Amino acid sequence: MSVSTLFPAQLYAPFALEAARTVFLRDNPGYAATARLRDLRATEYARLDRQGHTYLDYTGGGLYAEGQVRRHLDLLQENVFGNPHSVNPTSMAATRLVDAARAYVYKFFRASPEEYTVIFTANASGALKLVGEAYPFAPGSRYLLTFDNHNSVNGIREFAQAKGAEVLYLPVVPPDLRISQERLEEFLGKSEPGQANLFAFPAQSNFSGVQHPLELIAQAHAAGWDVLLDGAAFTPTNRLDLSLWKPDFVSLSFYKIFGYPTGVGCLLARKDALKKLCRPWFAGGTITIASVQGCGHYLADSEAAFEDGTVDYLNLPAIHIGLEYIDSIGMELIHNRVVELTGWLLKELAGLCHSNGAPLVRIYGPTDTACRGGTIAFNFYDPDAVLVDYHKVEQLANSFNISLRTGCFCNPGAGELAHGLTTDEMREAFQNEERMTLEQFQAIVLSKHKKSAGAVRVSLGIASNFADVYRFLGFAAGFLDRPAEGQ
Numbered sequence: 391m392s393v394s395t396l397f398p399a400q401l402y403a404p405f406a407l408e409a410a411r412t413v414f415l416r417d418n419p420g421y422a423a424t425a426r427l428r429d430l431r432a433t434e435y436a437r438l439d440r441q442g443h444t445y446l447d448y449t450g451g452g453l454y455a456e457g458q459v460r461r462h463l464d465l466l467q468e469n470v471f472g473n474p475h476s477v478n479p480t481s482m483a484a485t486r487l488v489d490a491a492r493a494y495v496y497k498f499f500r501a502s503p504e505e506y507t508v509i510f511t512a513n514a515s516g517a518l519k520l521v522g523e524a525y526p527f528a529p530g531s532r533y534l535l536t537f538d539n540h541n542s543v544n545g546i547r548e549f550a551q552a553k554g555a556e557v558l559y560l561p562v563v564p565p566d567l568r569i570s571q572e573r574l575e576e577f578l579g580k581s582e583p584g585q586a587n588l589f590a591f592p593a594q595s596n597f598s599g600v601q602h603p604l605e606l607i608a609q610a611h612a613a614g615w616d617v618l619l620d621g622a623a624f625t626p627t628n629r630l631d632l633s634l635w636k637p638d639f640v641s642l643s644f645y646k647i648f649g650y651p652t653g654v655g656c657l658l659a660r661k662d663a664l665k666k667l668c669r670p671w672f673a674g675g676t677i678t679i680a681s682v683q684g685c686g687h688y689l690a691d692s693e694a695a696f697e698d699g700t701v702d703y704l705n706l707p708a709i710h711i712g713l714e715y716i717d718s719i720g721m722e723l724i725h726n727r728v729v730e731l732t733g734w735l736l737k738e739l740a741g742l743c744h745s746n747g748a749p750l751v752r753i754y755g756p757t758d759t760a761c762r763g764g765t766i767a768f769n770f771y772d773p774d775a776v777l778v779d780y781h782k783v784e785q786l787a788n789s790f791n792i793s794l795r796t797g798c799f800c801n802p803g804a805g806e807l808a809h810g811l812t813t814d815e816m817r818e819a820f821q822n823e824e825r826m827t828l829e830q831f832q833a834i835v836l837s838k839h840k841k842s843a844g845a846v847r848v849s850l851g852i853a854s855n856f857a858d859v860y861r862f863l864g865f866a867a868g869f870l871d872r873p874a875e876g877q
């Protein structure tokens with residue numbers, strides 16, 4: 391029996407949830423092995439159920455365990471920490487914790503300190519900017535990136551273009567929004583020997599959930615490219631093992647993995663790739679010496695050269711705490727649970743049909759769990775195939791205390807291809823001298839081209855459980871047999 395047969399009449403009735411859970415557990419026998427996370431939901435994340443939240447925006451931000459915050463607070467309350475740029479007792483106490491956090495990052499990502507450097511940044515975007523502004527783009531060099539990159543990766547094209555490099559976009563192909571090997575080979579073949587060539591792709595798309603094969607890293611290396619792997623959406627529910635995969639640069643944000651603290655990310659950079667970067671400035675902490683009268687400076691010979699000013703030394707111990715916490719659960723366990731819940735939600739969502747047989751949702755990206763993560767983008771359509779405005783979807787979700795995301799998720803390229811928007815249609819939007827807001831842009835695309843310029847996104851993570859996806863499916867079923875207008 392498909393669980394969707396229980397909808398929508400018995401939507402929120404507890405026995406319907408229990409019946410659905412029984413079917414789910416029968417069909418997903420591996421799920422029982424993730425019971426540790428069920429228990430943690432009841433203890434470390436009890437606030438979700440206490441306040442009746444259905445949290446479905448883990449790709450936006452992860453959730454922290456209460457114990458992480460308590461450990462961090464205890465540490466701060468019981469110690470005195472000074473700026474680590476000195477060598478006094480409080481400074482050295484901070485330095486020890488910063489060093490320990492860095493050492494744990496190496497361990498967590500299985501990165502050898504001989505091979506990689508861990509550079510703390512404010513977030514993934516900060517890591518990406520460090521690479522973009524310092525990469526030796528020049529006339530004759532190339533910046534190749536997949537269409538489904540986050541804007542913080544797209545933005546590097548401004549540095550590339552300013553230095554005369556060519557920017558090339560490798561399309562992802564609907565409906566699965568994966569790249570084609572053939573096109574990739576064609577694009578990789580465009581590198582010029584002796585030039586700096588950078589290829590950037592997300593390990594997991596924050597739009598479609600697609601996980602591009604990490605084998606692309608070695609393939610690009612063999613074709614003469616440096617590789618920037620955006621790990622921001624991948625690392626919260628997948629093991630990134632840098633003893634196996636050797637990207638030159640990896641960007642990520644820690645709050646996406648374990649929720650707390652915000653404001654810290656990192657760039658993991660291969661030491662030989664780091665040597666190619668040319669920093670456009672120096673700052674406090676990045677140099678060995680600088681002189682005003684001598685008008686010179688020497689950059690530090692370590693991660694310090696890339697950590698501008700004072701690192702976030704009071705929060706870095708919380709990174710250590712967060713990573714230890716994830717290790718105490720096991721990334722594989724988190725991964726497995728998210729895969730099982732995602733598979734169920736994909737299947738059930740895709741199976742929802744109006745009475746006239748028309749499908750309720752169009753999913754952008756793969757509809758099974760092979761090589762994809764727990765991020766699902768889609769739109770609702772009414773029985774006459776009219777698009778339901780995602781603003782309305784969001785408003786309704788809010789009224790049920792469901793946290794989801796709508797819009798383009800800072801990932802315009804994947805959306806443009808998923809929605810069938812053409813180069814000409816997009817170019818038109820940028821003829822305006824006046825700044826256009828997202829709302830104006832979306833209104834024009836909808837009225838002129840009858841196409842959506844946005845979608846709804848739900849994403850699962852560490853504290854997700856069956857009740858969350860069940861509740862969301864019930865919410866989705868509420869759109870069945872209703873006209874798009876007037877909802």
Ligand SMILES: Cc1ncc(COP(=O)(O)O)c(C=O)c1O
Pocket residue numbers: 449450513514515516540542592594595596620621622623643655
């Ligand atoms: C794939 C991807 N890359 C980069 C980022 C940027 O992360 P941050 O906003 O933490 O800098 C995000 C954020 O959602 C993301 O999903």
